[in-house]
Amino acid sequence: MAALLEVRDLTIEFTTKAGIVHAVEGASFDVERGEALGLAGESGCGKTTTALALMRLLPYNGRIVRGSISFAGRSLVPLEEASMRAIRWKEMSIVFQGAMNSLNPVQRVGRQIAEPIILHEDADSDVALKRAGDLLELVGISRNRLNDYPHEFSGGMRQRVMIAMALACDPKLVIADEPVTALDVMIQAQILDLLERLRRELDLAMILISHDLSVLADTCEQVTIMYAGKTMESGKTMDLFTDPKHPYTQGLVGAFPDIRGPRNMPEAIPGDVPSLISPPSGCVFHPRCKFAFDRCSNAEPELSELAPGRRAACFLYPEVTEVPGRSMPIATR
Amino acid sequence: MDLDIRRGEVFCLVGESGCGKTSTGKAILKLVEATDGDILLEMPQEDARTYDEARTRPDDPRSREALDGVRRKYSVTWKENLPxxxxxxxxxxxxxxxxxxxxxxxxxxxxxxxxxxxxxxxxxxxxxxxxxxxxxxxxxxxxxxxxxxxxxxxxxxxxxxxxxxxxxxxxxxxxxxxxxxxxxxxxxxxxxxxxxxxxxxxxxxxxxxxxxxxxxxxxxxxxxSEGLTGIRMRSIRRRLQLIFQDPYESLNPKQSVYEIISEPLAVNRISRNPEETSASVREALSDVGLRPPEEFIFRFPHELSGGQRQRVSIAAALVLQPDFIVADEPVSMLDVSIRTEILDVMMELRSRRDLTYLFITHDLSLAWVIADRIAVMYLGKIVELGTTEQVIGHPMHPYTKALISVVPSPDPRHKVERIILKGERPDPVDIPSGCRFHPRCPLAFERCGWAAEEVADQLRSLKADGLLAGAGDFEVSEAGTVRVSVGSLSADALVMELNALLSERRDAYLPLKGIAEVRAANGAIELSLHESSEPPLLEIEPGNFVACHLVTQPAPIGPSVTA
Structure with missing residues (x-):
């Protein structure tokens, strides 16, 4: 059976005054039913852009240059806006970054959760409100609070409301963009726990976007590491984090202190994310890579399969033997 | 709260937002006025001992005198008591x-x-x-x-x-x-x-x-006439500096890097001439790794990346040659890769300039790698304090344990059972009685400070679930007991039912543990509660302090349920 979501060679560009921004290039990944995929990388690496493209919500100056998005057997890229609208929210929904601050402050939350139900399912408002109550209880808030305003909720509760809203029309796939950033550790744990429970109970597929690898390590089955719009490495969470292959992944994993590991100072990845208007030649990561050699600045490595389900875009693999006098990079932990 | 920070150490203050970490940092720098208490700077050990001893006898006029003597010498918050x-x-x-x-x-x-x-x-x-x-x-x-x-x-x-x-x-x-x-x-x-x-x-x-x-x-x-003003505070102020959380907000967009870093010098009237100012600015810039300084000196904040901005704000704090720096979440707004660079800069400066840091963070994994000692705060109080190995390696307080268990780890092999606390931190306006953590504590027991209102609420919700169908109303009496009026059941039968409930469900419904005795009185049933107190911060091992009844005096109180 084909995966619920199949993204192949997705390439997105933005036209700006300064030039064309190559926001995402050649992103390919699958999300199976009931599975969670993590998208990770530093800020400005194209995570959010990818999510917006999946929902076909790119801003006016962005466009999908090539590639395909196939969702439940349907191809989304050529779809008309009207048919896309039927998929959005009903089949695939998104919790935007910082969404908890985007609730309408002058509308009761029940009404806000009910709105997509009324719009998409043609339900009358009583039915929709009743369902909004169910949704609130699903995310762990008493339905007595349907008539409260957003300011009466704490940050964690507002995030729960946003999740309830994303679930309003029983989607098969939920995209959560930095769902726990800016929340307290304990609230973070509560929200992650909630997402995991919902995924199990509703058999949801999920795309979790986060800059925090440790959040993804705890929740996702698959992880894709992005850098400067390109996919650097992807694979099963366990393999990827315990034995990172790509130097960038190694750097990222090493940059996080581990409270359950030894008390080592994390290691920095020197340098900054390059400009996406004029990305470096060859491998985009080579200016910051400690293993970079001549070939890295001339040619671009393909995303190649190292093991079943494990892919990396780096010249060190699998032709590592071609590099004389260079030892295999070892995982930092 | 009581806190000692030793010269040259990295002291981490951790806790959820709103627990008082930032207020503590600000009070130390006198950016907010402390309501009461002392902030003592560079106090030698003997004086610290005198101070601690004198504080145990607040009514003795001699110890008051000793206290004032110590305060006059070292206190930042000292209020001059002249006639x-x-x-x-x-x-x-x-x-x-x-x-x-x-x-x-x-x-x-x-x-x-x-x-x-x-x-x-x-x-x-x-x-x-x-x-x-x-x-x-x-x-x-x-x-x-x-x-x-x-x-x-x-x-x-x-x-x-x-x-x-x-x-x-x-x-x-x-x-x-x-x-x-x-x-x-x-x-x-x-x-x-x-x-x-x-x-x-x-x-x-x-x-x-x-x-x-x-x-x-x-x-x-x-x-x-209140507090240190003018000259003395100014000389203290330059030695205590602050690094802010968000370099996108803490730098004035209209000032160049040079202006930002030289401003403290001008305000504190430190450098005598432009050459000296320029030399100090350059030194501060190269100390934080912005080399060569000439390249950055005339830039404006918008021409800098996030990491460079935070380096500039560190340089602005360093230029006064401080001894003590309060760093309030200095890396939490930064991208991962930059985060480490900034930490490296801070730690390097610490060894080079003999700096002491009070590092305020909600990120325990960060505290794990940089802190020498850690204090965990909850709702304005320290619940646990000790070396990093003691606090994170062997946490004693249930709150610390829960906090550590929910910190995600980048290594999926390190999965642990997460202790997820219910609810969010209570309102600091309405602090729970007894141990302030008890309403969220998964291990709360009899003496943790259950209030009659909590017990009554629990009983009401149990009745709503049909468990105490025979009971009438639950009221909190003025004496701090819960009065249960008789409903469909007789008083004796109700006492039996309550006792059965207590012995079976105490572990599922923790507030029930607060009930010490069930007694029939005047046609109603009176539930008296266990006595409780706020747990003091006690030293359980050298240097390791915990404020929890479970740890410091776990004397069991059996269910003294009588018919």
Whole structure:
């Protein structure tokens, strides 16, 4: 059976005054039913852009240059806006970054959760409100609070409301963009726990976007590491984090202190994310890579399969033997 | 809370947002005024011991004296306890006297000098005296207002105008006029008043304004007499610096890097000339790794990346050569890769400049790798304190345990059972009784401070779930007990049911643990509660302090349920 979501060679560009921004290039990944995929990388690496493209919500100056998005057997890229609208929210929904601050402050939350139900399912408002109550209880808030305003909720509760809203029309796939950033550790744990429970109970597929690898390590089955719009490495969470292959992944994993590991100072990845208007030649990561050699600045490595389900875009693999006098990079932990 | 931070260490303050971490940091820097308590800077061990000892006996006048002595030397929050009333009255009287003298003698002087400069020396002498009195009132300002050097200069000037100048004037007058007769002071003073109404008005005006000035001085003094102001605080302030959380907000977008970093030098009047300023700015920039400094010095914040911005704000804190830095979430707004760079810079500076950090963070994994010691705060109190190995390696407090268990780890092999606390932190306006953590504590037991209201709420919700169907209402009595009125069941049957519920469900519904005794009384049932107190922060191992009844005195209280 084909995966619920199949993204192949997705390439997105933005036209700006300064030039064309190559926001995402050649992103390919699958999300199976009931599975969670993590998208990770530093800020400005194209995570959010990818999510917006999946929902076909790119801003006016962005466009999908090539590639395909196939969702439940349907191809989304050529779809008309009207048919896309039927998929959005009903089949695939998104919790935007910082969404908890985007609730309408002058509308009761029940009404806000009910709105997509009324719009998409043609339900009358009583039915929709009743369902909004169910949704609130699903995310762990008493339905007595349907008539409260957003300011009466704490940050964690507002995030729960946003999740309830994303679930309003029983989607098969939920995209959560930095769902726990800016929340307290304990609230973070509560929200992650909630997402995991919902995924199990509703058999949801999920795309979790986060800059925090440790959040993804705890929740996702698959992880894709992005850098400067390109996919650097992807694979099963366990393999990827315990034995990172790509130097960038190694750097990222090493940059996080581990409270359950030894008390080592994390290691920095020197340098900054390059400009996406004029990305470096060859491998985009080579200016910051400690293993970079001549070939890295001339040619671009393909995303190649190292093991079943494990892919990396780096010249060190699998032709590592071609590099004389260079030892295999070892995982930092 | 009590806290010692040792020279050269990285002390981490961790906890959820709203637990008081930032307020603590700000209070240390006197950015918010502490309501009570002392912040003592660079206190040697002996004095620390004296202080701690004296604090255990607050009623003993000798220990109060010792406390004040220590505070006067080291406290940043010290409020000067001079005999204010006496000092104020002195200034006031002196200032009023001066005003009157001025009012009388200035017109005399003016008129007398106009008419005949040598007619009488008294107006000049009176004028000198009044100037002396004004200087005297300035000189008697409290030590926090003027420096020692100023005081010496003022005292000399006062002496000059009160004693030396009048005598000199008298002698000069006599030498010039050869007049050795006694003067009629009163007549000399009164004559211009009678002769010239304009002089009178001038004199009255002067008297009123001088008296007004004296009053203003008095009020100003009252207002400012609290705490360290001016000179001493300024010298302390430069040694305590702050690094802010968000470099996108903490840097003024209209200032260049040079202006941002040199501003503290100007404000604290440290560098003497532009060359010195420029050298300090360059040094600070290269210390934080922005090399060569020339490349960054004229940039504006928008021309810098996030990491560079945070380096600039660190440089601005460093340029004053501080000893102690409060870093309030300095890396939480930064991208992962930059985060480590900034931490490296901070840690390197610590060894190079012998800096001490108070690192405020909600990120325990960060505390794990950088802290020497950690204090965990909950709702304004420290619940656990110790070395990093003690607090994170072997947490004792249930709150610390829960916090650590929910920190995600980048290594999926390190999965642990997450202890997810329910709810969010309570309102600091309405702090729970007993241990303030007990409403969320998964291990709360009898003595943790269950309030009658909590127990009643629990019973109400159990009734709503159909567990105590035979009970009537649950009310909180004034004596702090819960009264259960009889519903469909008889009192005895209800007591039985309650007892059964307590023995079976105490572990599922923790507030029930607060019930000490179930007693039938006056046709109702009275539930009395266990006594409780707030757990003190006790040392359980050298250097490891925990505030939890479970750890410090876990004496079990059996269910004293009686029929």
């Amino acid at each position: 204010w009333a006496a000092g104020q009255i002195l200034i006031f009287v002196l200032a009023i006297l001066a005003a009157t003298f001025l009012a009388i003698f200035v017109p005399s002087l003016a008129l007398g000098v106009l008419r005949d400069p040598f007619a009488s020396p008294w107006p000049i002498i009176g004028f000198c005296l009044s100037i002396g009195l004004i200087l005297g009132s300035v000189g008697s300002l409290p030590p926090t207002r003027i420096s020692r050097r100023t005081r010496v200069i003022v005292a000399l000037l006062t002496l000059g105008s009160v004693v030396i100048a009048p005598v000199a004037v008298l002698f000069i007058h006599r030498a010039l006029t050869g007049d050795t007769s006694r003067f009629e002071v009163g007549a000399a003073m009164a004559s211009p008043w009678a002769e010239d109404p304009a002089a009178m008005i001038l004199g009255l005006g002067l008297a009123v304004s001088a008296a007004g000035g004296a009053c203003a001085l008095l009020l100003d003094w009252r207002e400012r």
